[in-house]
Amino acid sequence: MKIHEYQARSLFESAGIPVARAGIAQTPSEARAVAEKLGVPVAVKAQVHVGGRGKAGGVKLANTPSEVETAAREILGMKIKGSTVRTVLVMEKVDIAQELYLGMVFDRDHRGYTVIASSAGGIDIEEVSAKTPEKIHRVFVHPVQGFSPHQAREVAFRLGVPKKASLEIARTLVLLHRVFVQTDATLAEINPYVVRPDETTVAIDAKMNFDDNALFRQKSVESMRDTGEEEPLEVEAKNADLAYVHLGGDIGIIGNGAGLVMTTLDVVTAAGGKPANFLDIGGSSSPEKVRRAMEIVLKEPGLRVIFINVFGGITRCDDVANGLVQVFKKMNVPSPIVIRMTGTNVDQGMKILNDSGLNLKTFPTMQAAAKEAARLAKP
Amino acid sequence: MKIHEYQARSLFESAGIPVARAGIAQTPSEARAVAEKLGVPVAVKAQVHVGGRGKAGGVKLANTPSEVETAAREILGMKIKGSTVRTVLVMEKVDIAQELYLGMVFDRDHRGYTVIASSAGGIDIEEVSAKTPEKIHRVFVHPVQGFSPHQAREVAFRLGVPKKASLEIARTLVLLHRVFVQTDATLAEINPYVVRPDETTVAIDAKMNFDDNALFRQKSVESMRDTGEEEPLEVEAKNADLAYVHLGGDIGIIGNGAGLVMTTLDVVTAAGGKPANFLDIGGSSSPEKVRRAMEIVLKEPGLRVIFINVFGGITRCDDVANGLVQVFKKMNVPSPIVIRMTGTNVDQGMKILNDSGLNLKTFPTMQAAAKEAARLAKP
């Protein structure tokens, strides 16, 4: 799960990390009021989950309260990579001696976490990693043993900043680790983290992602979810306990099991088709889940065909087929449906589908079904 | 550091442990008001740090609001083992099916913690340990690896209570561990922890002790300190950064270094004397610390002699002697003073003391000095 900059900033602030003074606004006049309280100049920053807001014009400097109002008017309502800006963060302008990157991520390869600090801040860390890897300093954090202040200091003293700033950075890293672990985060980033001319330091940006599986015990994190920032169909799928990813093609895909659905996408793509989505109804294939899945896929814009791929395991194919027929009889499905079914009682299942009188095409192999789906999707 | 039952109860409550409904009162009418809010019958419990309040009449049951007022009037102001009762806890009467003991302690021998649960609650755990050790169940808690719910369940299911109660007890033990670690406690006890007839559970008593060395990072715990419950001289010594213990005899003891002072007590006792106190001014022997130490020892009731035992190490005995002379010239010390000094420049130091014209007796050995102190203390 992602949250907005202003929400991550407030988590950092509660943890004791120094953050630039700021306030949020939903209207230009609110933005002006925040700026008047903070004092100008300020930066007005679009709050969206997607990256690249700077290049899209979503961050503006303003030197007077009326400039703040103008900037906020321009940014609020702006569309950035499909996200509509509904909130801006108005932030004091900070004097900058040096920009750094501080971060912590879940480290899958080492089964732990990595704390990352870079003397090149304000730009994409992956870019730094590719071009000037010597500017990035990493330390592994053991999930049980934790992160000690001396580990933070060792990284901080390598950044080539004044000693006073290094000690502040070490403290910030320790606090960043604490808030990361306490909130079941998977990523926390401050980019840039700024050293001021007087050698004090402050966080200018703030980013956090969280482990969806841990939200059951992170109620205050979960309450920061902004579903307005998420794909509406992904939200609907999540509520129905389905795994869904929008892909943009014209062949709707439904299957049971993540690996099987991924493979279905691959086969459809290999056959020249363009999957509209990934949709996994889970290891089973209950009629209710199929119905919810169909409702979601039918909302895909430009949908031409639906391809259902089911492996009958402990649930038998004839039961699955009866469920499908039941669902389709109640629903109005304008697109043709291609069904591939295999596993337990596949022959009986295929017969039930073929005899249903519904507009369903059945195939015993993924490859054949995919070819047919791709053919039907051709305009 | 110790805290009151009502304070420990509130820490437990914040941690999520079920506690009996209660409120505190400083006057009989406040006690009545609390009881009227809770509903009678209630128990009125003296809040003192010392144990044995029950036998001393510090806990009374009351069936009506006016009985509550009477009970509170009797208990408030009562002296229990030297502590004056200033606060009472008014607590709902809980129906009891079974009384248990739940606790967690710092375990010095295993360098960790031990969680303890006993099916014999409401009585002293050391007594249970001596008489019916089979009723006590212990589990070691690793300081880095922590305490897992299954470890708590394993203890809880051994207590011979209904299953539902066992699951609640396991939950309470996990929460007890959490609050223990978060507050740098050295002991946490719930005795009794009660199983009600309906198989729910609730804490009736609450006790916590804390690591004095960790109070610098436990400000909210430190704010619970009730210096009214501590020896006034111990409080004064603590404020002066001196280690002091009241012992009750008539020979005041001052020395530098805990082991040396302990040995001084032993030598004085062996010589037939009765030490009034333990007072360690630390590894050094600055005039300022000696002055503060003297001020404290002079407040010991029934003081007859003062015995000062100093090892001159990196600090030389002549410097120490000059410091002592300086202090004693400014103070009015009615009791005779016996000084034993050894170490660097002992001869010069002894000469300075002997030539000072002050009422000081000096000795080169602890044994000789102790004998003289014991002799002088004889009435």
Add this chain to the structure above:
Amino acid sequence: MSILVDSRTRLIVQGITGRDGSFHARQMIDYGTNVVAGVTPGKGGTRVDGLDVPVFDTVREAVEAAQANASVIYVPASASADAILESADAGVQLVICITEGIPVNDMLRVHHLLAGGNITIVGPNCPGVISPGKCKVGIMPGFIHKPGRVGVVSRSGTLTYEIVYALTQAGIGQSTCVGVGGDPVIGSKFTDLLPKFEADPDTDAVVLVGEIGGADEEEAAAWYTRSPRRIRIVAFIAGVSAPPGKRMGHAGAIISGGKGTAKDKIETLMNHGIPVASDTSQIPDLVKKVPG
């Protein structure tokens, strides 16, 4: 022979009184698995309808009463890490965790607390382990399997069934099939299991079913050429067409920072001499043809 589970497996079912636990306990017993006890805290001493299996409050009691040596976990995600640790503390040597949705931090703790110990963990978020004809531990349909000499290791569930069923229909039996799980932090990786197959004289070849995300397939490829190997490996990788940055169902199936693409994995496997099927239907033929 086989790996991990066989006729000597004495299994505990953690969460046996739940819906999934009781259903699959029944299925496993019907397959012939020796389910010796169940555990549900607070339900010790009760019975599950239709099951002749004693239920205990703690794993330790179950192990002591029934000499269990393996455990399968069907408890809710919030309690699963603790359930694994409970089995480990009680001396169980093999824990197979079916549960999906366990927080990453919980599995990191479990991994490091038990690292260096004597225990094998499979999963979580996996279908389980089956040695056809001997012992089934998990949720896979038993009938699609057939005893034989090919091992299967897979990060997926139904995709594995699909591949196993294809093998069976082509007359190729399996020694043991292991679902390693679709999470980013799993107990046994391919590189933990391949040496067990290598040491099993009754396994000739292994089908490795990978997917996008992580580097487990690359590690497996490196293992394969580190020394001469007796077993042959055939691979399949799901997610060739998956976009970067999107979690494809499994928590572990995500291309992040440009790493973990199917293309890279396929290339690495082929470079290490492991044939990769471009289509699941090719797998049985590849297994037959692969040089011994």
Add this chain to the structure above:
Amino acid sequence: MSILVDSRTRLIVQGITGRDGSFHARQMIDYGTNVVAGVTPGKGGTRVDGLDVPVFDTVREAVEAAQANASVIYVPASASADAILESADAGVQLVICITEGIPVNDMLRVHHLLAGGNITIVGPNCPGVISPGKCKVGIMPGFIHKPGRVGVVSRSGTLTYEIVYALTQAGIGQSTCVGVGGDPVIGSKFTDLLPKFEADPDTDAVVLVGEIGGADEEEAAAWYTRSPRRIRIVAFIAGVSAPPGKRMGHAGAIISGGKGTAKDKIETLMNHGIPVASDTSQIPDLVKKVPG
């Protein structure tokens, strides 16, 4: 010979820019200790008045620049546990922590994080370690010591000085004197150090100075009779007249639950054939008389 520290000791002083750190660095250098570097985070590259010792921000830099193999800690109690871990992470083999007042939880963490590793920790809340004539690490006055063949291990500071001084005045020199510290959780216990003295051909006898609280003296007694020992031991226990339940200065000097009394310790030591002086003044004679 000697144990723990000698002329090959290359010492770092953690907290060298502080009041105690700089004072005792001077004292140690004057005694002849090879102080090769100091560490204070944020003061790297500076100098301490009157000391010709380079100062670094981290222990790792100090170890790399000066090939240090030991460290002594004079940092505030709140930062001491981290200072120990920092030295351990940088590969220092011996850490002597002088600081008093470290939270118990911090030392428990340190103990378990470093358990099983290659490091020796002495203290905290101790005067340090001295091998007379060779190397002094800590805060003890150097001149009271004299090179010789008697080891000293003690939970106390000035009481140790008193006893060592008595030995020296009686003509009995010391191989190494170790203050183990007055806290309930310490790095090296008597039973960690006695085997080192047993293995040191230049130590004939050890004076063990114990006090109330804990069971370290009892463990030492048990160690002594577990196998035949070359070294002889003479003991002294402080706190015979101490009341139960009161902390006598040292955090570790407390009789709790009736356990850890001086009487019990003296009895146990004597039962294991270790003579116990009833008075510090008897110790030199006991050391001379004790059977070899």
